[in-house]
Amino acid sequence: MTCIIVGGGRAGFQAAMTCRMLRPDQAVTLIDAEKETGYYRTLLPQFMVGALPEERLFFPTGNNDPLLTVRTGVRVKTVDCDSRSLTLEGGETLGYDRLILAHGGDPYLPGILAGPPCHGIFPIRDLTNARRAKAWLTDHRQVVVLGGSLVGVKTAVHLRQAGLAVALVVRRGHILLRALSPESTEVIEAHLRGLGIEICVNAPLEEISASGGAIDALKVGGRWLSCNTLLVATGTAPDTSFLEGTGLLTDGKLIVSPGLQTSDPRIFAAGDVAVISSRGEKISPNTWPQAVSQGRLAAENLYRAVPTPHRDMTRINAMDLHGLAMVILGPPVSGAEVISHARADAFVRRELFLVAGRAVGGALIGDITAAGTIHALINSQRQLTAREAGLIRPRTENVIRFPEQTGRRAALILSPKRSSL
Amino acid sequence: MKVIGVYMDRCLGCKTCELYCGAERGSEGKTLLAAVQETPVPRPRVRVEGGPGGAFPLQCRHCLQAPCLDACLTGALHRDEKSGMVIIQEERCIGCWTCTAFCPYGVIYPSCERKIAVKCDRCLYMEKPVCVDVCPTQALEVMELDEIEELLGEKRQNTTKALAGVGREGIRILDIGR
Numbered sequence: 006m007t008c009i010i011v012g013g014g015r016a017g018f019q020a021a022m023t024c025r026m027l028r029p030d031q032a033v034t035l036i037d038a039e040k041e042t043g044y045y046r047t048l049l050p051q052f053m054v055g056a057l058p059e060e061r062l063f064f065p066t067g068n069n070d071p072l073l074t075v076r077t078g079v080r081v082k083t084v085d086c087d088s089r090s091l092t093l094e095g096g097e098t099l100g101y102d103r104l105i106l107a108h109g110g111d112p113y114l115p116g117i118l119a120g121p122p123c124h125g126i127f128p129i130r131d132l133t134n135a136r137r138a139k140a141w142l143t144d145h146r147q148v149v150v151l152g153g154s155l156v157g158v159k160t161a162v163h164l165r166q167a168g169l170a171v172a173l174v175v176r177r178g179h180i181l182l183r184a185l186s187p188e189s190t191e192v193i194e195a196h197l198r199g200l201g202i203e204i205c206v207n208a209p210l211e212e213i214s215a216s217g218g219a220i221d222a223l224k225v226g227g228r229w230l231s232c233n234t235l236l237v238a239t240g241t242a243p244d245t246s247f248l249e250g251t252g253l254l255t256d257g258k259l260i261v262s263p264g265l266q267t268s269d270p271r272i273f274a275a276g277d278v279a280v281i282s283s284r285g286e287k288i289s290p291n292t293w294p295q296a297v298s299q300g301r302l303a304a305e306n307l308y309r310a311v312p313t314p315h316r317d318m319t320r321i322n323a324m325d326l327h328g329l330a331m332v333i334l335g336p337p338v339s340g341a342e343v344i345s346h347a348r349a350d351a352f353v354r355r356e357l358f359l360v361a362g363r364a365v366g367g368a369l370i371g372d373i374t375a376a377g378t379i380h381a382l383i384n385s386q387r388q389l390t391a392r393e394a395g396l397i398r399p400r401t402e403n404v405i406r407f408p409e410q411t412g413r414r415a416a417l418i419l420s421p422k423r424s425s426l
Numbered sequence: 427m428k429v430i431g432v433y434m435d436r437c438l439g440c441k442t443c444e445l446y447c448g449a450e451r452g453s454e455g456k457t458l459l460a461a462v463q464e465t466p467v468p469r470p471r472v473r474v475e476g477g478p479g480g481a482f483p484l485q486c487r488h489c490l491q492a493p494c495l496d497a498c499l500t501g502a503l504h505r506d507e508k509s510g511m512v513i514i515q516e517e518r519c520i521g522c523w524t525c526t527a528f529c530p531y532g533v534i535y536p537s538c539e540r541k542i543a544v545k546c547d548r549c550l551y552m553e554k555p556v557c558v559d560v561c562p563t564q565a566l567e568v569m570e571l572d573e574i575e576e577l578l579g580e581k582r583q584n585t586t587k588a589l590a591g592v593g594r595e596g597i598r599i600l601d602i603g604r
C-alpha cells in the first residue's frame with residue numbers, strides 16, 4: 006500500500022503532505038532528482054541577487070514522519086505500469102500501489118548553448134544553478150537575461166533593483182508574448198525601461214563570444230551586446246522520456262483528466278508536468294498556486310472511484326515589478342471582445358477578454374483592485390452582468406452592491422467553508 | 427472556530443469599523459487624528475460595501491479551504507493551528523500580490539507602500555476585534571461557527587414548516603438569507 010511521488014517540487018510536496026494527512030497508515034515515498042527539495046523556486050531571483058537569505062528559501066518543516074521517505078539526488082529512470090513498479094538511476098526497483106507524477110519542467114535551453122562549456126551561463130530554475138549564479142554575479146554585474154517570460158521579466162527586475170546592468174532579450178514579438186496583449190505589454194515595457202532595463206525585442210540569439218572560457222558578448226538579432234553573465238529563462242519543458250513505452254503519453258505529453266488521472270487509473274499527475282484535458286482544451290497553467298492545488302487534488306483523488314475534477318483551470322500570475330503591480334488573468338484570445346480601462350500617464354491598464362459574454366482572461370496593471378473577484382468570475386464561466394463587467398474600472402468607481410435587506414433579522418455569514426462568488 | 431458575523435439589518439454603512447480598523451491596526455499613532463496624518467495612509471482590513479439599505483462590512487472569512495493560502499509564493503500565509511485562522515507573517519511576505527488575486531471576496535489587500543499584503547486576523551492578540559467593538563449599532567459580533575450552523579439549521583426548519591403550511595400551492599419566497 007505504498008504511494009510513490011516522482012518530483013519533490015511544490016506539487017510533489019503538497020501531494021505527499023496531503024497523502025500523509027488523509028491516510029495516516031499509508032507510507033509515502035517522495036523521489037527527487039535534485040539534491041535538495043522543498044524550497045520556494047519562485048524566490049530564486051531574489052536569492053540570486055542577495056536580497057533573500059538562503060534559509061528563507063526552504064519550506065517550514067514539520068515533525069519527522071516515519072512513514073514519509075524523501076529520497077533526493079536520484080532520478081526515476083523507468084516506470085512499468087503492468088508490474089506497478091519503477092526503477093531508479095542505479096537500478097533499484099520500487100513497487101507502488103498508487104503513483105503521482107509531479108516532476109515539473111526542465112529548463113529548455115536554445116541549441117546554441119549546447120556548444121562547448123562556457124562560464125557565466127546559468128538557467129534559472131533550480132537551487133544548484135541559483136547558488137552558482139549568485140556567486141558569479143558578485144563580480145560579473147553586466148547581465149543579459151534571455152527570454153521574455155514571466156521568469157525572465159521577474160529576474161530582470163530583481164537584478165536591476167540590486168544595481169546590476171541588465172538587458173532583457175526576447176526572440177520575437179514582445180515580452181510576455183503568450184501572457185499579455187500588446188497594449189498591456191507596452192505599459193510594462195515602458196516601466197521596465199524606466200527602471201533602466203534595456204529591452205531587445207525580435208532578437209534571436211545568434212552567437213556567443215567567450216574569452217578565457219567565460220562569456221563576454223552575445224549576438225542577438227544582428228547586434229552584439231557585451232555582457233559577462235547570461236541568465237536563461239527561455240521556458241521549460243517536462244522531461245517525459247522515462248515514461249516512453251508506458252502508454253501514458255500522447256505526443257510526448259502527459260495528458261490527464263480534469264481529476265488529474267492519467268490513462269492508467271492508478272497513476273495521477275500534478276503541477277507543471279500535467280496537461281489537463283478539459284472541454285476539448287489542453288490546459289497547462291504552469292503556476293505555483295496550481296502546483297499546490299493540483300498536488301493536493303491528485304492525493305485526494307488517488308482512491309476515489311470517480312476522481313473529483315479540478316475546479317480552477319485559470320493561470321493567474323501576479324507580481325510586483327518594483328512598484329508596478331501586475332496580475333495576469335489569462336492570455337489574449339483571438340476574436341475575443343476586449344473591455345478596458347487605461348490611464349497611460351499613471352501606468353494603469355486593466356483589461357478583460359470576453360467570449361460570448363464570459364470573461365476568459367485579461368490583465369490588471371498598475372491597479373490590481375478586484376483581482377480576486379474577477380478571478381472568481383472567470384472561474385464561474387458564466388456571462389458577466391453589466392455591473393460585474395464594471396469591475397474593470399478601478400476601485401474608486403465601483404462597489405459591490407448588496408440587495409436591499411429591509412426587515413432582515415438573522416445574521417448573514419458568508420460561509421468560510423468554500424469560497425464561491 | 428470563531429468568525430465575525432454581521433447582522434445585515436443593523437449595518438448602516440457608516441464605515442466606523444473601517445475607520446477604527448485603519449487607525450488601530452494600520453497606523454503607528456493608533457488614534458484617528460494621528461492616523462489621518464500618516465503616510466502611507468493606514469489601511470483598514472475591513473471594507474464596507476454596498477449602499478444605504480444594503481451595506482455590508484466585508485473582512486477575511488478564514489476559509490477552511492483558503493485559496494489565498496494555496497497561492498502564497500513564500501509561505502507568508504499560514505493557518506494558525508490554535509485559532510484556525512489564516513494569518514500573514516509579514517516578515518516573509520514579498521508583496522507579490524498573488525494572494526490578492528486568489529481571494530474571491532477581495533479582502534486581502536496590497537499595501538503597495540509597505541510592500542506587504544494585509545488582511546484581517548480577527549484582532550487575534552486583542553481582547554475583541556476593533557470593528558466589533560466600535561460598531562455603533564452592534565451589527566458585528568464574534569460568533570462560534572457552530573452557532574451559525576445552529577442558526578442556519580433553525581432557518582431551514584422554519585422554511586420547511588412554512589412550505590408545509592402553504593400546502594405546496596404556488597411559490598413562496600422566504601427570508602432564508604443567501
Ligand SMILES: Cc1cc2nc3c(=O)[nH]c(=O)nc-3n(C[C@H](O)[C@H](O)[C@H](O)COP(=O)(O)OP(=O)(O)OC[C@H]3O[C@@H](n4cnc5c(N)ncnc54)[C@H](O)[C@@H]3O)c2cc1C
Binds near residue numbers: 013036039
Ligand atoms: C525563478 C522562477 C520564478 C517563478 N515565479 C513564479 C511566480 O511568481 N508565480 C507563479 O505562479 N509561478 C512562478 N514560477 C513557476 C513555479 O515555480 C512552477 O510552476 C512550480 O514550481 C511548479 O511546481 P512543480 O512541483 O510542478 O514542478 P517543479 O517545482 O519543477 O518540481 C519538479 C521536481 O521534480 C524533479 N524531477 C524531474 N524529473 C525527475 C525524475 N525523473 N525523477 C525524480 N525527480 C525528478 C525535479 O528535480 C524537480 O525538483 C516560477 C518559476 C521559477 C523557476
Ligand code: SF4
Binds near residue numbers: 532534
Ligand atoms: S483572504 Fe480571502 S481567500 Fe483568504 S481566507 Fe480570507 S476570505 Fe478566504
Ligand code: SF4
Binds near residue numbers: 498499502503520525
Ligand atoms: S503578497 Fe505576501 S502573502 Fe501574498 S502571496 Fe505574495 S508573499 Fe504571500
